[in-house]
Amino acid sequence: MTVERPWLAQYPAGIPAQIDADEFSSIPAVLEGSIRKFRDRPAFTNMGKTLTYAQIDELSRQFAAYLLGELKLKKGDRVAIMMPNCLQYPIATFGILRAGLTVVNVNPMYTARELKHQLVDSGASVVLVLDNFGCTVEKALEGSAVTQVITTGLGDMLGFPKGAIVNFVLKYVKKMVPDYDIPDAIRFNDALALGQRHELPEVSISHDDIAFLQYTGGTTGVAKGAMLTHRNLVANMQQAAAWVSQLVHEGNEIIITALPLYHIFSLTANGLVFMKIGALNYLITNPRDMPGFVKELSKVKFTSITGVNTLFNGLLNTPGFDKLDFSRLRLTLGGGMAVQRAVAERWKKVTGVTLVEAYGLTETSPAACINPMDLAEYNGSIGLPVPSTDACIKDENGTMLPVGEVGELCIKGPQVMKGYWNRPEDTAQVIDADGWLHTGDMARMDEKGFFYIVDRKKDMILVSGFNVYPNEVEDVIAMMPGVLEVAAVGVPDEKSGEAVKLVIVKKDPALTAEQIKAHARENLTGYKQPRYVEFRDELPKSNVGKILRRELRESPAKAG
Structure with a gap:
């Protein structure tokens, strides 16, 4: 079936429909x-x-x-x-x-x-x-x-x-x-x-050589290495560089790199795309220290910043941020998790610059859709497919759905990974015979070609832009002798977008929420640890015994 591309008519002037993924042989x-080109220009700054x-x-x-x-x-x-x-x-x-x-x-x-x-x-x-x-x-x-x-x-x-x-x-x-x-x-x-x-x-x-094994989870909870080739990353650099070309000037940009470079969003958007255009990457080692972060920002007239919703929200709520010099700021890009309208609107009011939302996955190196850079204000969309990228909405049978209908968002383009490292079965589950990557996100497309995320097909929990997979958390908690059954779900959280909530059936009546959290601290990194622990007599299950996480998500988060 031919893919209609209504989004091309929405591209800002000067943005090409296609990029040359073969212009460079490698990173x-x-x-x-x-x-x-930029030999004597500053490339990276950190701690002075x-x-x-x-x-x-x-x-x-x-x-x-x-x-x-x-x-x-x-x-x-x-x-x-x-x-x-x-x-x-x-x-x-x-x-x-x-x-x-x-x-x-x-x-x-x-x-x-x-x-x-x-x-x-x-x-x-x-x-x-x-x-x-x-x-x-x-x-x-x-x-x-x-x-x-x-x-x-x-x-x-x-x-x-x-x-x-x-x-x-x-x-x-x-x-x-x-x-x-x-x-x-x-x-x-x-x-x-x-x-x-x-x-x-x-x-x-060569193009097909693997540049990065970028680990990402799956609904099974086992972290898998996405094989990102040199061609994948070069293509995504070309796509993103073309997309921002009207806003940035080669050899004259200072980008704030607060998201960790080990995360695919920061790695490509900041570390690679801005390297390509001769920018200075201003590295922030510990962005969680918000007062320290704002102090660093006061030292530099930055032109661009990328981040996740929680980062922008944190800055807006830190004293002194609204007093910074935003006269050179032209580009603010949000990704990794949904940007909240209230945060985007406040960002525009404080900085004078629109917070532009983008969408991507580890498996797409990551950029797949970005909103136009000349966007006047936040629009609730994840944007348009970037050059040389097709996107469509499919139903459960793999049939493409028409405009406005909700289904699974699928992506095809030169930035789509080679597959998962040593996991051909997992690869076959997400990349179909026609080369479409099934994202696991439920979305719709409007008549202009803008895409909107409606819900996630997966049970994945998104904490400050990091994927948390319920099965992994459940496996760790289930190791405790006092736990009979456990389910992990994501619940809305003002700070991190979502937080992990555990619902537990006790085997040992003396088991406490603090014991659960202490065990989690020993075995799970910070963002995977539960914010809430709730005890119940039983967990809701389907007729085949599958725990119904949806029902648990819909019940209010009780502190514990």
């Missing part, structure tokens, strides 16, 4: 173009230290040469990175990619159990970790394929004496670096020094 090819494109070139080459020359890694080997936004992140990421290797992004807040699954599943042979999370890596190494751990402190790229002071304060004053013992671990700066001894060989990287 390093894009990077090298930017290095030539700035690296130019030339310095990123030199340092990432050193890291690539270390991986190939010292560790003798082979093309396609996986290297895991476990750190928040800091200067080491772009150096390592670009180094890994230039070496023809695959980046495995790891959320640094993971517990040892979660990390171990990702290390074992990906087969990563090297892990680069910030000292703050070294003890988690130590606990997760056994049984993995890791042969080398590289450690680094937050201050390591800041120069002397500042770097040494930062590392000392974090460890001994703020007590944020627990002791760990990983034999044969090497420091990041020592790895760079070793890399200087080696020439970086010419590495042939």
